[in-house]
Every structure is written in C-alpha cells, then in structure tokens.
Amino acid sequence: MSTTAERAIGHDTADAATASPAAAPLGRRRLPGQLALHLAFLGVCGATLFPPVWMLRTALAPADEVFSPRLAPWPDAPTLGNFAAAFRLHPVGAWLANSLLVAAGITAGKLALAIPAGFAFACCASPAAISASPSSSAPWWCPT
Amino acid sequence: MLSRWRAGASGWLHAAPAVAAAVLFVWAPMLASIGLSFFDWSLLHRQGTWRGLDHYLATLSNPEFHLAAGNTLLYLLALLPLQVGVPLVLAFLLIRLRFARAAAAYRLLLFVPAVLSFPVAAVIWLWMFNPIFGVLNVALGALGLPPQRWLSDPDLAIWSVIAVAFWKSFGLNLLIFHAALLTIPQEVVEAARVDGARSLRLALTIELPLISPALFFAVVTTVIIVLDEIVGAVDVLTEGGPYRMSTNLVYYLYERGFRYFQFGEAAAVAVLISCLVALVTWAQFRFGERHVHYR
Numbered sequence: 001m002s003t004t005a006e007r008a009i010g011h012d013t014a015d016a017a018t019a020s021p022a023a024a025p026l027g028r029r030r031l032p033g034q035l036a037l038h039l040a041f042l043g044v045c046g047a048t049l050f051p052p053v054w055m056l057r058t059a060l061a062p063a064d065e066v067f068s069p070r071l072a073p074w075p076d077a078p079t080l081g082n083f084a085a086a087f088r089l090h091p092v093g094a095w096l097a098n099s100l101l102v103a104a105g106i107t108a109g110k111l112a113l114a115i116p117a118g119f120a121f122a123c124c125a126s127p128a129a130i131s132a133s134p135s136s137s138a139p140w141w142c143p144t
Numbered sequence: 145m146l147s148r149w150r151a152g153a154s155g156w157l158h159a160a161p162a163v164a165a166a167v168l169f170v171w172a173p174m175l176a177s178i179g180l181s182f183f184d185w186s187l188l189h190r191q192g193t194w195r196g197l198d199h200y201l202a203t204l205s206n207p208e209f210h211l212a213a214g215n216t217l218l219y220l221l222a223l224l225p226l227q228v229g230v231p232l233v234l235a236f237l238l239i240r241l242r243f244a245r246a247a248a249a250y251r252l253l254l255f256v257p258a259v260l261s262f263p264v265a266a267v268i269w270l271w272m273f274n275p276i277f278g279v280l281n282v283a284l285g286a287l288g289l290p291p292q293r294w295l296s297d298p299d300l301a302i303w304s305v306i307a308v309a310f311w312k313s314f315g316l317n318l319l320i321f322h323a324a325l326l327t328i329p330q331e332v333v334e335a336a337r338v339d340g341a342r343s344l345r346l347a348l349t350i351e352l353p354l355i356s357p358a359l360f361f362a363v364v365t366t367v368i369i370v371l372d373e374i375v376g377a378v379d380v381l382t383e384g385g386p387y388r389m390s391t392n393l394v395y396y397l398y399e400r401g402f403r404y405f406q407f408g409e410a411a412a413v414a415v416l417i418s419c420l421v422a423l424v425t426w427a428q429f430r431f432g433e434r435h436v437h438y439r
C-alpha cells in the first residue's frame with residue numbers, strides 16, 4: 001500500500017504493515033516523545049558545546065589552576081590576565097584586524113563572483129554556463 | 145533568434161568574472177604546478193632541472209605515500225557516514241520538535257563548532273587531549289579508568305583526529321538538511337499522515353527523496369572537505385604522527401613542499417591529489433546523481 005504523498009513523488013513502498021490507520025491525528029505529538037527529544041537535544045548540545053566552554057574556562061583560569069588536573073567547571077578565581085598578557089605580548093589586535101579584513105574581502109569577492117555566475121547557470125543555459133561550470137568548481141578539488 | 149543571442153551574451157557577461165578569476169587564481173597556478181612537477185626546483189638558484197616523470201614514479205613507490213593514501217581512505221570511510229548520517233538523523237528529529245524556537249536554538253548551538261576553523265578547533269582539543277592536565281583523562285580518572293595517550297598512541301591518534309573533524313564539521317550538514325526539510329510542502333507531509341504514514345516511513349519514503357538534492361550536495365562537499373581541509377587538524381593535533389599513523393595525502397604534500405622543500409615532488413603529489421578528488425567527485429555525479437529527485 002502506498003500513501004497519496006508517496007504516489008505524488010513517484011514512490012510505492014508497498015509496506016502495509018508500517019502504515020497504520022490508527023496513526024496520530026495531524027499536528028499531535030505525544031508529550032513523552034517530545035520531552036525525550038528535548039532531553040536528547042539538550043544532551044547533544046551540551047556535549048557539542050563542552051569544548052568551547054572548556055576553552056573559555058581555561059582562558060579565564062590563572063596559570064596555577066590551568067595546570068592542575070581537576071574537573072571544576074569554572075575557575076576558583078577567574079581572571080582576565082591571560083587576555084591582557086596575550087595582547088601585551090603579541091600583536092593580537094593586528095591579527096584580529098587582519099582576520100576581519102581577509103574574511104570580509106573573501107566574502108565580498110565570493111559573492112561578487114558567485115552571484116552573477118549562479119545567475120548565468122540558472123537563467124541563461126548557454127555556452128557560458130558550460131565553460132564556467134568546471135572553472136568555478138576547480139577550487140573545490142585543488143588541495144588548499 | 146535575437147532573444148537567444150541576448151541570453152547567450154548575458155550568460156557570458158555574468159559568468160565572465162568567475163571564469164576570469166578561476167583562470168587567474170586556479171587554472172594558471174594548476175598549470176604551473178603541473179609544469180613544476182616535471183622539474184627539480186631550487187629556491188636558491190631559481191632554476192629547474194628536467195626530471196620527467198621521476199617525481200610521479202618516486203611518489204607512487206614511496207611507502208610513506210602509501211600510508212598517507214591508506215589513512216586518507218580511512219578518514220573518508222569513517223567520516224563520510226558520520227558527517228552525513230548523524231546530521232541527517234538529527235535534522236529529522238529537529239523537524240519533529242513541537243517548538244520551532246527550541247529547534248532553532250538547538251540548531252544554532254549545534255552549528256557553533258562549524259564556525260571555527262580546523263586549526264582553532266584542533267587547538268581547543270589539543271588542550272583537552274593533554275595526557276596529564278587534559279579534561280578527558282581527568283574525567284577518565286574520576287571514573288576509575290586508565291588515562292589514554294589520545295594523540296601519541298599509534299592506534300588511537302587517527303581516531304582522535306577523526307573525532308575532532310566530526311565534531312567540527314557536522315553542524316554544517318545539519319544546517320543544510322534542516323533547511324531542506326523546512327522547504328518540503330506541508331501538504332505533502334499531511335497527506336502522508338492522513339494516509340497513515342508514521343514518522344519513520346514518512347522520513348524514509350517522503351522526506352528523504354524530497355531532500356535528496358541537499359543530501360547529494362552534502363555528500364559531495366563532505367568528501368572534498370575530508371580529503372582536503374582536515375589537514376588543519378592533522379597539523380595541529382599530531383603533525384601526522386606518531387610514526388605517521390595519522391598523516392594524510394594533503395599533509396604528505398605539505399611536508400614535501402614546506403618541510404623538505406622538494407617543490408617538484410610536492411607539485412607531483414598536488415597533481416595526483418587533484419586528479420583523485422576530481423575523479424571521486426565525477427564518480428559521485430556520474431553514479432550518485434541518478435538517485436537525486438529534483439523537484
């Protein structure tokens with residue numbers, strides 16, 4: 001048995017067992033299922049964000065605490081001294097400005113080149129699209 | 145006739161800047177690299193000595209190259225299912241959440257690692273992998289488990305790099321899949337539900353075919369990212385070690401060119417890698433695109 005929607009997109013799975021007429025009404029989700037989903041996502045988000053949070057915790061910890069093997073989620077005496085030292089010892093401001101300039105330049109350049117090329121591909125099926133296609137994809141398969 | 149000519153001219157005009165940039169910054173350096181691969185090139189003397197195919201033959205018979213190629217294959221086999229499968233499952237679950245704002249928040253949080261560059265992500269993990277002060281071994285100790293040499297154990301190092309690469313990159317594919325799922329017409333989904341399709345069947349037979357263009361795009365770009373960009377993590381975390389057990393082809397190229405200054409050999413490796421990636425990408429389009437349903 002195939003559903004109307006499956007037939008509409010050309011699929012016929014012929015699996016009557018999984019299609020139950022007693023399926024939940026439209027738009028209704030069971031609360032325990034939703035709760036489990038939220039809990040699962042909170043867990044996944046926690047695991048995903050742990051490394052940057054640990055990086056922040058390390059950045060705010062004084063040196064003696066950085067080199068102490070303990071699991072405390074937050075330093076006992078948070079300090080901005082590491083940031084001050086980084087700016088004092090290295091030209092971090094210039095690095096940030098350079099990074100910003102490079103990122104802005106690359107973004108603007110990519111958009112300026114890719115939007116008209118995309119338009120050419122989509123709207124003007126012409127030799128231009130044929131010639132531009134391999135040209136534009138080449139950066140993808142060159143090792144950076 | 146005139147309108148066709150206008151369309152052609154318009155196409156050329158719009159594509160010209162991209163073509164010019166590609167010729168200048170991609171094709172010309174590529175041709176120069178191909179030429180360089182036939183020479184020994186010295187930075188000091190700025191002159192080349194003709195070597196023919198020697199660099200290619202030396203590369204293809206080098207056991208280190210074989211090891212790098214094998215590791216690259218392992219990276220691909222491990223990361224492709226992870227970086228496509230896990231975000232796909234998460235996207236299907238995300239779309240089933242009742243509260244759209246919560247879904248948007250989860251999507252944003254899971255995307256955070258993707259905004260980091262590979263070297264930055266690797267530096268974060270380098271500290272966490274530290275065998276003495278690293279949080280992972282401290283956590284293992286708290287659980288009564290023995291500490292691990294995450295980056296210096298020959299059997300474990302490559303899997304540590306794979307874990308970092310997966311953590312850093314899965315958010316992008318999640319974003320792509322979730323955006324694609326949001327474009328599915330609601331009436332199609334509701335028609336399937338009226339017909340009795342439950343979540344799993346809905347996902348496999350309705351939603352998956354409808355997002356197959358996004359899935360195909362994600363597979364192609366993930367393969368390229370795994371073959372190419374992972375080198376940032378390899379360099380920071382392990383420098384290809386221990387005993388070259390976590391090196392890959394691009395890191396092998398980097399070492400040949402910028403550690404040993406064998407520019408001719410490095411150019412030959414670059415040509416081989418470009419051919420490999422182009423071949424894999426072509427194969428995906430040739431054999432994979434037929435399964436894509438363009439609406």
